[in-house]
């Protein structure tokens with residue numbers, strides 16, 4: 001469906017078309033609201049929710065799916081997949097209870113009941129949200145959490161080059177299940193293997209095959225979601241506007257993804273990986289400058305990202321530090337062919353045969369994710385994360401190489417912080433061939449590479465200092481990165497960019513960060529949101545807001561005539 005048709009539908013279903021009908025609706029609505037208020041105050045929120053679940057399900061919902069704050073397992077469940085320890089501090093708001101659905105019908109009932117009882121619902125798949133939005137609410141004081149960890153089946157159909165994957169599965173489990181059936185199939189999603197399929201793909205999802213095949217969200221064929229009315233919709237029944245929005249529009253604005261149908265891609269039976277590290281003493285600045293000039297033009301089979309961190313200076317006894325740049329690569333082919341390509345395109349790195357490791361695609365997944373040598377692929381089935389820390393991160397997109405003088409300023413700042421990390425991820429290849437409006441993820445045209453800045457710490461104290469450091473670094477980088485808007489990756493959620501205060505946040509206010517995450521796609525996301533969730537049931541600090549009723553008609557008309 002085109003955007004224009006959307007507007008017409010919007011106008012057609014306008015509640016203003018019949019004043020009578022709308023006043024009747026309002027009274028019914030008020031009646032329901034007072035019933036739910038009575039319910040909620042007479043019994044606990046938890047009891048009302050359980051009653052409602054059982055009322056809305058064909059079979060009783062087992063009590064083992066429910067964890068109240070008094071349950072001794074509440075904390076370990078809350079912490080289980082949560083990645084950012086900043087959001088597990090005791091001072092952080094906690095869900096009233098955690099619901100762990102066992103079936104899709106449970107998810108539907110949870111939506112219906114949260115809506116009926118006026119309870120704010122947060123949904124978690126893999127728990128990697130940078131700002132803890134899947135398990136902490138900063139918008140309302142009372143909320144519940146639905147953890148989809150039990151919904152994690154993966155069914156791979158090699159003959160069809162596809163797989164249906166439930167939201168609670170990790171991307172590592174998906175990689176493992178594919179490799180179990182075929183050595184020459186893969187899927188181009190994230191590098192960290194504990195990411196949840198539910199949240200990850202809906203934000204875009206890049207990884208080490210993005211130059212060859214694009215994002216995970218570019219390789220999705222279908223999806224099944226629960227909408228704000230508790231209905232299950234697939235691609236055909238949700239329509240192309242909503243299917244477009246959930247591919248890159250970010251988590252928890254449009255519905256709950258139950259499962260994705262993903263498109264498998266070919267991988268060779270032998271791939272090659274390497275890590276080559278250059279410190280400032282090994283001409284790191286010059287080589288990194290060269291990397292920026294060549295990296296987006298390299299053979300599409302080759303992905304070389306750079307990890308930048310401080311390290312102690314070799315041979316220094318006084319604890320002096322230097323900056324290291326680690327070139328971490330996946331090549332979809334043999335070492336011989338890789339060496340030829342490097343000799344032609346990027347000889348400055350000085351890659352040798354000794355640096356290269358030939359392996360299978362599934363083992364390259366473990367290598368890129370940082371597992372120790374020899375770790376068996378079965379580790380991926382544990383869905384455990386290697387990375388659980390206090391952290392603050394930000395992102396940028398670069399379209400012109402950063403001059404050496406700019407890099408030198410960067411090194412000074414990196415050396416000021418204990419445990420900073422920068423990850424530079426190359427573009428080019430397929431990333432540049434897909435239009436910015438193809439799916440909701442927009443950052444494509446002319447991008448050479450993406451930057452992620454992180455400060456990481458392991459104790460609760462000193463958060464302000466570490467966060468201050470990242471913010472200062474981000475200010476320093478403003479000159480060198482995308483402008484108007486200064487783009488940001490929605491999967492690297494950053495609440496510094498602004499937040500919805502409560503349910504009534506305006507779409508103009510939200511465009512402050514909306515334009516940065518979604519560029520020109522923001523307007524269409526607002527229209528889709530207005531159509532599928534006009535009451536803003538699915539909301540969080542940075543969710544896409546619907547147009548307010550008074551503006552729906554006027555706004556739709558302006559857009560129609562433009």
Ligand SMILES: Cc1cc2nc3c(=O)[nH]c(=O)nc-3n(C[C@H](O)[C@H](O)[C@H](O)COP(=O)(O)OP(=O)(O)OC[C@H]3O[C@@H](n4cnc5c(N)ncnc54)[C@H](O)[C@@H]3O)c2cc1C
Nearest residue numbers: 125126127128129191192196198199200205206251252257
């Ligand atoms: C260590 C680490 C490494 C990472 N590496 C990469 C990488 O290589 N590539 C990359 O692209 N990104 C990467 N990310 C970012 C990652 O893609 C996002 O954090 C993503 O949102 C995680 O999804 P999740 O399901 O694990 O998170 P969650 O915290 O469960 O969810 C994230 C958001 O999506 C919502 N959500 C969760 N499940 C659903 C659902 N089923 N339906 C609708 N909304 C839902 C949540 O409410 C929340 O708002 C990394 C993050 C971390 C912490």
Ligand SMILES: *[C@@H]1O[C@H](CO)[C@@H](O)[C@H](O)[C@H]1NC(C)=O
Nearest residue numbers: 063064065066067071072073
């Ligand atoms: C905690 O909750 C689980 C799941 O609902 C239940 O099986 C268990 O008995 C509860 N334990 C306690 C101590 O309440």
Ligand SMILES: *[C@@H]1O[C@H](CO)[C@@H](O)[C@H](O)[C@H]1NC(C)=O
Nearest residue numbers: 139140500501502503504505
């Ligand atoms: C939302 O914020 C606005 C502006 O700050 C305020 O007027 C309104 O009462 C708030 N609404 C709720 C439900 O908190």
